[in-house]
Amino acid sequence: MALSEYxxxxxxxxxxxxxxEDPKLAESFQPVRQVSLKRIVVGIFIVVAGLGLLVAAVATEMxxxxxxxxxxxxGGAMYMLSGPIGSLGSGAGRPRQPQGSAKESFMSKQEELWERRRDKDGR
Structure with a gap:
């Protein structure tokens, strides 16, 4: 289900x-690595080539x-599993608002919503 604009x-x-408020906690929720299909395919190819060399060594007793x-x-496994570190949803392209005004506007909106709910319920 898609979220509404609000x-x-x-x-x-x-x-x-x-x-x-807590950058370390926020980073722990972000994905750490971006998987590249090209790296996986090349890594598997290298692993299979190494396996071929291993079988050849058994066959020739070298x-x-x-x-x-x-x-x-x-090396192929390391190449496949390592890669460029990047987060998928970092929001780096999103412009940041000034810190004080964003918090104040958010909190004021929440307080206003709370007051409306309290008035609506008659408490």
Whole structure:
């Protein structure tokens, strides 16, 4: 279910407030790595090539080729799993509002909504 425009705006304000108040907690909710299909395919190819060298070493009884094959497999796995670090939803392109006014406007809106609810319920 998609969020309404109002809900999306409120969510963005809450996220901005969380980032301002506790940046470490906010970073823990962000995805850490961006997966690249090209890196995965190339990494799998390198691992298979290393496995081929390992099988060739067993067939020819040359242990040094097996060691090279293992190192190639390890390198392919490292290449596949490591990659450029980047967060998917960092919001880097979004302009930031001044810190004080964003908090004040958000809190004033929340207080206003709270007062309306209290008046509506008759309390």
């Amino acid at each position: 809900e999306q705006k409120m969510l963005e304000q809450l996220e901005a407030q969380l980032r301002d 242990s040094w080729i097996g060691i090279i094959g293992f190192v190639v497999m390890l």
